Amino acid sequence: MIALLAVGRFGELPAPSHDRPPLDLPDGAIEPRDIDAVRFAVGVRGYRMDEVDEVLDRVADDLATRDERIDQLERVLALQGLPIPPVRHEVPELSEEPLVEGQATD
Numbered sequence: 001m002i003a004l005l006a007v008g009r010f011g012e013l014p015a016p017s018h019d020r021p022p023l024d025l026p027d028g029a030i031e032p033r034d035i036d037a038v039r040f041a042v043g044v045r046g047y048r049m050d051e052v053d054e055v056l057d058r059v060a061d062d063l064a065t066r067d068e069r070i071d072q073l074e075r076v077l078a079l080q081g082l083p084i085p086p087v088r089h090e091v092p093e094l095s096e097e098p099l100v101e102g103q104a105t106d
Contacts, residue, residue: 020041023038023040024037024038025038029087030063031063031067032060032061032063032064032067033060035056035059035060035063036056036060038056040052
């Protein structure tokens, strides 16, 4: 009986329902404090909280390091009188052209 259920013989599982509000992340750039503020709901079959916390801590640290480096480089550009490129938060659209001439992208 369990095998039949596992292969879908008793119908498909219902679509997951979203019974929790979405995570509170900004629409623009994510900063370390945004990662630090994320809290996941605890579930019976959820992820191990210590592993999720470890990854989030690493991401927040890497974002902070990146942001500090960007600030340093922008200060150098400003001291040299060079323009600072604008920040882009949107994802660039993919080109419809093949990656290699004569090769399809499908």
